[in-house]
Amino acid sequence: MALLVQKFGGTSVGDIERIEAVAERVIKARQQGHQVVVVVSAMAGETNRLLGLAKQVDDVPNQRELDVLLSTGEQVTIALLAMALNKRGFRATSMTADQVTIRTDNAFNNASIIQVDTENLTSLLNAGHIVVVAGFQGRDSGNNITTLGRGGSDTTAVAIASALGADECQIFTDVDGVYTTDPRLVTAARRLSTIHFDDMTAMARFGAKVLQLQSVEYAQSHQVPLRVLSSFEDGDGTLVDFSVSQPCAAVGVAVMSQQLLVRVAAPFNEVAERLTLLGFEAWCYAEESDATLVVVANDDLARLKWGLSSPTVTVAGVSTLSLVGEHVHQLQGSLHAALAECGLTIYQQKQSARCLSILIDSADQQLAVDHLHKTFVVDAESLDNQTFLAVS
Amino acid sequence: MALLVQKFGGTSVGDIERIEAVAERVIKARQQGHQVVVVVSAMAGETNRLLGLAKQVDDVPNQRELDVLLSTGEQVTIALLAMALNKRGFRATSMTADQVTIRTDNAFNNASIIQVDTENLTSLLNAGHIVVVAGFQGRDSGNNITTLGRGGSDTTAVAIASALGADECQIFTDVDGVYTTDPRLVTAARRLSTIHFDDMTAMARFGAKVLQLQSVEYAQSHQVPLRVLSSFEDGDGTLVDFSVSQPCAAVGVAVMSQQLLVRVAAPFNEVAERLTLLGFEAWCYAEESDATLVVVANDDLARLKWGLSSPTVTVAGVSTLSLVGEHVHQLQGSLHAALAECGLTIYQQKQSARCLSILIDSADQQLAVDHLHKTFVVDAESLDNQTFLAVS
CATH class of the missing domain: 3.30.2130.10 (VC0802-like)
Known part of the structure; x- marks a missing residue:
């Protein structure tokens, strides 16, 4: 039995049908006997819809209030996914950042995670629940709502995996792993089965979009193995860890x-x-x-x-x-x-x-x-x- | 200087233009020297949109998760209204139920308020802020998100007014007061300038929709004067308190x-x-x-x-x-x-x-x-x- 943190991005939870597919995938891991914490983003388009509302009010919206607004996107997704899991007979409980608690600094719109409490997560996991956590959001020391900036759900997943000492942090996305180059540009691009953190950091820093730079750095410094997987197909994806990348001239x-x-x-x-x-x-x-x-x-x-x-x-x-x-x-x-x-x-x-x-x-x-x-x-x-x- | 709690329902905050009109109305009270707590509902249509998403997942959605979902509606409104107030140069801070804190029982989808903490509200008011609170929502003793059931924002407003010892709880709605009968049915219906709590309770229990029965009873038992006002026009509205209603055969x-x-x-x-x-x-x-x-x-x-x-x-x-x-x-x-x-x-x-x-x-x-x-x-x-x- 492993403890897995699985993260699904906006495209993977883009509509109800996809949320149900995510539920099936989570259940598969649960049925293999694993404990699972799921971290989700806002449904694709939702963050932009909310930003659009804010811009109608003010071109430069109040930063604190922007985070109050944007954090609702992930809250909608955790509720819907937890409903889908419960409907299928699996005990699942959603948690917002304050319920976890995920503590950040007070840099509204671009906060950094300082600490993830494990007490509430662990007691739900031990009671056999699948825990569904809202990505991208946190609370500062004054209990204000913060967000981590775009793509921050990856960082949420890594931070939770680190705090819980999870066996793996699995990032589900719309590609089935890390490629030798952008497969939309080069058809000969091939999926890497493993890649070293240092190489992944360089790839992310210089244009690879499959993983967020901040989350790779966070995973490396906290020694959390990352695996990039497709939300839509089965497969082993790409494991990002400290093993040596394959002996090519360039990865x-x-x-x-x-x-x-x-x-x-x-x-x-x-x-x-x-x-x-x-x-x-x-x-x-x-x-x-x-x-x-x-x-x-x-x-x-x-x-x-x-x-x-x-x-x-x-x-x-x-x-x-x-x-x-x-x-x-x-x-x-x-x-x-x-x-x-x-x-x-x-x-x-x-x-x-x-x-x-x-x-x-x-x-x-x-x-x-x-x-x-x-x-x-x-x-x-x-x-x-x-x-x-x-x-x- | 009075302490006012002003509540605006879904129609009053139905789009950005109306949210801005609400901001102007709140500012008017602030400029008269009053301290103001604003309680808002979800934008008109939003709760039904969210319910629709839930029904797509499950005809009978998990009750706990339904409250996680529905409570986002009010959170969107508080952020947008606080942005509109800040844009106009007024310090305003939004608060969710957990930030206030509003404690309820654990009857998901139909919770009752047990206690409203005043410490955070008071310190913001004393610092000169307009405080914008999400109606309809609370937290139970296990820190789960709860909702009060439809129309519960009125109850939130009354409970906050009671906890703070506010001078008046003003309910802004799409009519300009309580009428002698439904003005859509009887053109001769006229607005009452005052009505006794007991009469208002009877009116609400037997069909008058202008105020929710639960909130009237709550206001009466906590001795909070209620005033029903139009969101769209100036006027004195109807004061609901303990003064004797006018001496007609029937109110x-x-x-x-x-x-x-x-x-x-x-x-x-x-x-x-x-x-x-x-x-x-x-x-x-x-x-x-x-x-x-x-x-x-x-x-x-x-x-x-x-x-x-x-x-x-x-x-x-x-x-x-x-x-x-x-x-x-x-x-x-x-x-x-x-x-x-x-x-x-x-x-x-x-x-x-x-x-x-x-x-x-x-x-x-x-x-x-x-x-x-x-x-x-x-x-x-x-x-x-x-x-x-x-x-x-």
Whole structure:
């Protein structure tokens, strides 16, 4: 008998039919003898509907009250799922953040979990109940309702798994695992059966959307094994833990699209400092002594312009491609050679933990990701890592 | 400076525009120097939408989880109203039942308030905040979410007013006060400026929908003055308190439509006992030793038939008209005379506290209510009560 925390996102609970499918899946685990805590998000579309109501009242709604509003979305889902489980003859009890209790700091709209009480959870589990917990929400020390920011339900699940010492935290989503690259871009992308936390962190940081960065980091630091599974199909998914990823040159290629390269008429140090003050996590680098290039998401351009006092010019639409893996720093030479083969220009490159990133023109994205994935993931599979690194 | 509790129902907060109108109305009271606690219902239609979701999952949803679901409706409204108040520069803070705390028994879907804590409310009021409280909801001793049943927001408002020792509990609704009879039926109906609790209780018990019976009884037993006001127009509304109602023969005529007279082939005692077991508050009386007549709302017929083991026959569509007032028991003779003038048949009559009720054919309802209202309310106004009673 294991103790499992299972998390289902908004698409997985998007309508009553899907909520009933989630109930069946939870019951399957229960029937295998496991204790189960289920964490759910708001039904797909609900958070946006609520945000729309708030925006009708105020373009910049009061932050405390926005969390009171948004937290109702998850509360609706926990009630409906618990009803579906009870209807099927399984004892199930829903819990809001205050009933658990999930304690956070008081950063409304973007709170961090400080502590999860286990007493109420454990007594229900021991009484044979399936416990259905509202994700995304918490309470601060003043008992105000808080939310963790978008995607925060993953973090709720990991925090509960950590507090309970669960055997696994299972994240159910609309894909059946973590892929070597975005399968919507590259048909040859394949599912990884395991991936190391460090590689998963790099993948999430540089564009993989399957898991939220914050929840991966939380799981790693609390040593909670994560498993990514499909809500819709059976399968083993991808296990994220501390085992070594398979010996390929690169574990995967992360892709960040929809970015702009912007020239700012100011020295690098000044721009970098300003971006930090604005809370922008943007890639930026010096072009000349009085000009700096900044990479921002398309959607952030207006905010960037508003936040900088210096004139800006958009240079190009760009994409960031990142090779991820323990040894990718050694691949720099082969990467340049591979891209030269395709006749591509690299605007800039940088190294970070288990990651080698290049900035290219967005028009070249498809060609580049196909080529890098083939060279450093697919073709490299037939060789072991040391051989590949020696060859390249 | 007074302490006011203002309650706005679902129609009054039915969309963002109306929520903003409520904000303006609350601000008016605040600007007059009053401390204000606002209690709100779910936006019109929201409770039915949520119930619809629950019914899709289960025809008879788990009662605990239904309350978890339904209580989100009021939580949405408190957040939006608090945002609207903050946007207008007024400090406002929303509170759910657990934040207040509002303690109830554990009768899910139909809970009763046991206690309202005042500490959190008072400290916010003293800090100059407008406090916006979710109506209809509470927490039982196990910290489970409960709801008070339909219309329970009125009771929430009265309970808070009582706990805080508020000067007045103002119920804002879509009519501008309590009328002498249903103004949709009788154009000559007029608004009462005051009405005694006992009369209001009788009006509510016998068909007046402007105030919920439970909240009137709660207000009376806790000595909380109630005022019924229009959400949409200025005015003094109707004050419900312990002052003597105006000296008319009758304060008003309450009307219950959409009823059926049903013959049950069983002795009176047996039927009465059975109805009590079923939780039916139905008017019933013996016809013969082995036949009993029962008055039920149209909507309750199926449940009545299901609950009784004896055969039933529907005799007629009927209405209950009730003269309400301190001295109406003395009017029995004049009532019969008045109805005889119109050629109407009375199926049955009964007396209860401050109330004289007759059961008539529903086809005669309009004629009868017009005539009774004219005779015992309008014409009687020109005479003082003693004179009228002597004349009649």
